[in-house]
Amino acid sequence: MFTPGVIDELKKIVGKDDVLTSPEELVCYSYDTTPFTHLPQAVVLPESTQEVSAILKLANQEKFPVTPRGASSNLSGGSVPVQGGVVMLMVRFNRVLEIDEENLTATVEPGVVLAQFHRAVEARGLFYPPDPASLSISTLGGNIGEGSGGPRCFKYGTTKDYVLGLEVVLPNGEVIWTGSKTVKNVSGYDLTHLLVGSEGTLGVVTKIIVKLIPLPEAKMTLLAIYDHIDDAAKTVSSIVARRIIPTTLELLDRATMELVEAYKPVGLPLDAEAVLLLEIDGSEAEVKRQASLVEEACRSCKAREVQVAKSKEESEQLWSARRSALAAVARGCVTLVIEDATVPRSAVPQFVRIIGELARKHHLRVPLLAHAGDGNMHPLVMTDFRDQEEMVRVDAFADELFRAALDLGGTLSGEHGIGTLKAKYLAWQFGPAGVEAMHAIKRALDPNNILNPGKIFANDLEGV
Ligand SMILES: Cc1cc2nc3c(=O)[nH]c(=O)nc-3n(C[C@H](O)[C@H](O)[C@H](O)COP(=O)(O)OP(=O)(O)OC[C@H]3O[C@@H](n4cnc5c(N)ncnc54)[C@H](O)[C@@H]3O)c2cc1C
DSSP states (O other), X not given: OOOTTHHHHHXXXXXXXXXXXXXXXXXXXXXXXXXXXXXXXEEEOOOSHHHHHHHHXXXXXXXXXXXXXXXXXXXXXXXXXXXXXXXXXXXXXXXXXXXXXXXXXXXXOTTSBHHHHHHHHHTTTEEOOOOOTTTTTOBHHHHHHHTOOOTTHHHHOOGGGTEEEEEEEOTTSOEEEEEOXXXXXXXXXXXXXXXXXXXXXXXXXXXXXXXXXXXXXXXXXXXXXXXSHHHHHHHHHHHHXXXXXXXXEEEEEHXXXXXXXXXXXXXXXXXXXXXXXXXXXXXXXXXXXXXXXXXXXXXXXTEEEEEEOOSHHXXXXXXXXXXXXXXXXXXXXXXXXXXXXXXXXXXHHHHHXXXXXXXXXXXXXXXXXXXXXXXXXXXXXXXXXTOHHHHHHHHHHHHHHHHHHHHTTOBSOSSSOOTTTTGGXXXXXXXXXHHHHHHHHHHHHOTTOOBSTTSSOGGGOTTO
16 A cells, blocks of 8 residues: 555656546556456556656655556456556557668657557558557557567567667666667667566566568468368468468457357358468569469368458458457457467467367367467457356366467467466476576566566465
């Protein structure tokens, strides 16, 4: 709990209108997309690096937690203030500061919404590939917090592959820059990439330098339709064997398609067991060449039909259906638990089978959505947190799912982070020594456990 006077101190730092304390306001910042909720004691909206620094210095002095927050669209509990204290809302940091066409970089503030940034760089013929399906709401600061991915990772990689440098306020309030505009940079420890994916636990990002690349000349969207999900899963290796890396390779099973069609009908084939939604980009000639090889790979894996989007509108319609998939599934249940287990690409067919078997074993409704090209599976567990008996089965499903992913050489999370949702599994992947190495970094940078406590580390969850 705050000592008396903290609210007044916060108001002195950011101004009285930028400290929210009424119960109605606080409740709006008590949740994200997960079932976790916790009320903060105050929400502050800083608008400068100096204000962020002053808030963190006060937090260390008065020992209250601070949870950075972008759009709160994360899927692992990252922005819920699970130990109360202050939510630091970063939406005022909303400017694209520079698009440097000579160095192919952009300098941007963390509260900028990703789709807005995409439009700004694409207007100059440039390209920033990371594209979490939440791009119309999520912020670059949140993307960095989670190390977000998205469909285009198959060819282009994730957020971490584009971040060159960060202005960061450390938990003690000191301001540092990591990295720079240079393509090469091996000076000292790579703090930039330590911070990407650190879930707001090691510093508050206040400026970001990202790498840009030229916007591809052409792109094409294809929809491959399968009677058996196994064949769709096998197509991933078949495409890679032809030395093709499509921009995206997304899998939707029938249950997902049914919910998408009920929400945003685009004519997905509901008599099929699965579809692959693919995009290829490059020069006009290269796109044509790759499209014919991709079609050949799909048909060799028994795709019953491969459709090509005939126009930009048709392609956008298919992608907007894909992007709406989580919302479509969420409409069908009280609680949606979105898993993120990821396996090496070669294990995709086996893992898809295991997910189906586990859903049947635990009597759960689990539509499947996958960035199949990355081996990144999103089993969507449709449940109701009020049903205690079902939640026990949901937990058992998750336990077996993560065991299976790790046994196949995979990881707990491909792009959604650990947060509170997966903290109890971290030691399964890294062992006690691996978790302790991470915790040692946290303790060194944040000895008072000010920044986003209760995330990533299970033994930090006490009191949640
Ligand atoms: C419909 C839907 C589709 C999605 N699709 C994808 C997808 O395809 N791929 C994917 O990877 N994710 C996806 N997500 C998850 C989510 O959108 C991403 O994790 C996103 O990057 C979160 O951004 P945000 O602005 O909402 O951040 P928040 O959820 O507010 O925060 C995320 C984390 O970053 C920290 N943080 C925020 N700002 C800062 C800052 N300035 N400095 C330090 N830490 C900070 C927070 O403390 C928190 O730990 C999806 C979510 C939804 C709801």
